[in-house]
Amino acid sequence: MDGIGIGVNPDPFNAVVNSHRxxxxxxxxxxxxxxxxxxxxxxxxxxxxxxxxxxxxxxxxxxxxxxxQGATQVQDLIKSGKFGESPVLQEIIGHVRERGSALHLIGLLQRERSVHAHTDHLKAIVDAAAQGGANRIYVHGLTDGRDDPEGSAIDTVRDIEDFLKSHETGERVCMMASGGGRMVMTMDRYWADPEMLKTGWETHVKGIGRQFESGVRAVEAYYRESGNGSDQYCFPFVIARDGQPVGRIKDGDAVIFFNYRGDRAKEISKAFEDEEFTFFDRGAKPDVIYAGLLSYDPDENVPSRYIVQPPxxxxxxxxxxxxxxxxxxxxxxxxxxxxxxxxxxxxxxxxxxxxxxxxxxxxxxxxxxxxxxxxxxxxxxxxxxxxxxxxxxxxxxxxxxxxxxxxxxxxxxxxxxxxxxxxxxxxxxxxxxxxxxxxxxxxxxxxxxxxxxxxxxxxxxxxxxxxxxxxxxxxxxxxxxxxxxxxxxxxISAAESKSPLTIRNVAATAFNLLGYEAPVYMDPSLIRIEG
CATH class of the missing domain: 3.40.720.10 (Alkaline Phosphatase, subunit A)
Incomplete structure (x- = not known):
């Protein structure tokens, strides 16, 4: 019964309890x-x-x-030092190095609750790209305040900009290019509000938005103007020099979406990859190599490239x-x-x-x-x-x-x-x-x-x-x-268990009902067959 759980809130909005069943x-x-x-x-x-x-x-x-799964797998690869060895990541780094084009990293700047993304993953990509010879690296960062604490965006953006600056050299540009609140742009899901996606596209790709000299200055302005409003609703902004956005996404560039959770990553992935995209007018879609940190929808093959393979x-x-x-x-x-x-x-x-x-x-x-x-x-x-x-x-x-x-x-x-x-x-x-x-x-x-x-x-x-x-x-x-x-x-009777019961216990239960003992590496059966 896909998607049918046990409600813990006693209210009239439980479509399972209140159904005819x-x-x-x-x-x-x-x-x-x-x-x-x-x-x-x-x-x-x-x-x-x-x-x-x-x-x-x-x-x-x-x-x-x-x-x-997911972030756990990514984190383990980073700790082992093998994250940068990803063939897809190496392909992308080689692409921008050989062409002298830009690498754009888009995603949510989370570092405490990390429900959708983690800045450690972003930093690992930047490290690998810099070591691999990418000389134009731009981050398009979305502010949180929904999972991470309210008001934390300013410190998170400052941390990221300081980190990026530490990778700059005489030859390498490494900086924030655009941003805004996660509930204003880019991270729509289930096509509930395609305007969010359109706003993200215009900000990241076209460089349309209020211009600031840095992400920190943009967030400071948002706090000041909104009376310390929620980070998730920060207005869209772009980083500019002499009135020109520093990091528009152009033909020949590469784009990585660094969220690991898929529900709010799928739509922007389709916007970059789907030739028959109809949810808004993208204008001239830049010819880029696009990848996600992970696969966001394997059934639909979205995106077609991803840095970390499924386990x-x-x-x-x-x-x-x-x-x-x-x-x-x-x-x-x-x-x-x-x-x-x-x-x-x-x-x-x-x-x-x-x-x-x-x-x-x-x-x-x-x-x-x-x-x-x-x-x-x-x-x-x-x-x-x-x-x-x-x-x-x-x-x-x-x-x-x-x-x-x-x-x-x-x-x-x-x-x-x-x-x-x-x-x-x-x-x-x-x-x-x-x-x-x-x-x-x-x-x-x-x-x-x-x-x-x-x-x-x-x-x-x-x-x-x-x-x-x-x-x-x-x-x-x-x-x-x-x-x-x-x-x-x-x-049959319920087997004793010292550990919390999970859906992992189902396989061994099925083995028992078939007349077999499950292998020892599986979580134990839920039942005991008597007689």
Whole structure:
């Protein structure tokens, strides 16, 4: 049940609790129930403030073990001294060195909470570029105040500008070129406000904005004029000399977006790479080499280049079952097909064994937003699952209902509740088929989303806008996710655990239900089979 978590805030905006879900309730009543962590360090992310996502969630479910992801992976490479060896980074540095062109680094200047980015990563790129002979390096830095403390932007910008200045030589220019608040420009997500993206494009690429001699002077002016306003709303600015922006992005240049989190990095990546981009008029798009720090959307290959490759994960559940010739089915609609295949199998696109594995993709509906069709392909997925269960061809299946996540992202509460009900109806058809086949069922999720459709403050109270309307939330959550284990032909009980339960425990549980012991490197099973 993709994107269906356990809400912790008692309010009427929980599209899971308030949906029509008799089958989920029935499975809860008949089986064992667990609450599993699916965010932050529990799925290999560097901070427990970080929400889980479908990619790392399916990595964790399929691997059954802790896999370092994203920023953790980058940080480890920096500590080991191997970060600068990235082939993509070396390609980019070589490109600008040979042409005498500029390297532009765009991203969020975070250094305390580091939910989206970290200035250490920016500094590592600058170090590598300078050592590699890049002589024109420009930073386009976005101020925070949303995750990092309010008012911290001035010190962060000063730190970055001092760092950049230390890399300047008689031949090398290394300086800030533009900036502004993260909620004003560049970092839109889910196409909620393309004007933000357009503002970022015009500032970074075209050099349009209020001119200042430095980033520090710009932030000081913002504080003065706004009465110490929030860092995240700082006005767009450019650094200029003699009335001319110092760092416009031009043909032949290279651009790296140094955020590691993908939701607010995807749109600007598409603006640089998509030839058929239509969300705003870019004007003449500069011919540049573009890369992200990480892959922001592997399903859509956004961006096409990234400095740090996804982790190479071995010994996944799919690989081990294929090695034993145990028949497997992976089934979902297009929106999550890559998750039950590529991500489940440890970032591997190919099957491990053509004979024993079957992948089925049901084409998702081409709708502008899934709130207009919240049932998505749940009925088709359920119908095909029942068909395969009755055939008895497969011993193990992994099925993804995308509704809770894809509809949850729209922020439409009524549609999200309908989406959860559509998943429940699919389970209504699958449950008796499982019982008739003498099988077992694990119902869980990769992360939360639909259970929290509005924003909450630190005390759990709903946030309301000036118009008195609750502020819509479209993101994932850090909430735990449900896990129901139903095995009518077996006598099972909850296993004792000294560690917090996470979605990593699911793989070993599935191995047990298949009659096998999981390998020792996997997190232990949730259940104990008696007799």
């Amino acid at each position: 008799p089958t989920i309730t029935a499975i809860e009543n008949r089986g064992l129930n667990f609450s599993l962590l699916a965010h932050g360090t529990h799925v290999g992310l560097p901070d427990d403030e970080l929400m889980g996502n479908s990619e790392v969630g399916h990595n964790a479910l399929g691997a059954g073990a802790l896999i370092n 190479d994960i071995k010994g996944t559940m799919g690989e081990l079952l294929a090695g034993e010739g145990i028949s497997q089915l992976a089934l979902s609609e297009t929106q999550k097909y890559g998750h039950v295949t590529y991500f489940w199998n440890g970032n591997r696109a190919e099957k491990f064994d053509e004979k024993s594995e079957t992948y089925i993709e049901i084409t998702s509906d081409p709708v502008p937003e899934f709130k207009f069709k919240p049932w998505m392909k749940a009925a088709e997925i359920a119908s095909r699952t029942v068909e395969e269960i009755r055939r008895g061809t497969f011993r193990f299946g992994r099925i993804n209902f995308a509704n809770g996540d894809m509809v949850g992202h729209t922020g439409d509460y009524a549609s999200a509740a309908t989406a959860v009900s559509a998943v429940d109806l699919g389970l209504h058809w699958i449950l008796p088929a499982i019982e008739a086949a003498g099988g077992a069922l694990i119902v869980t999720a990769d992360h939360g989303n639909a259970e929290e459709m509005v924003e909450h403050d630190s005390k759990g109270n709903v946030k309301y806008g000036k118009n008195g309307v609750a502020k819509v939330k479209t993101s994932h959550t850090t909430n735990p996710v449900p896990c129901m284990v139903y095995a009518p032909g077996l006598k």
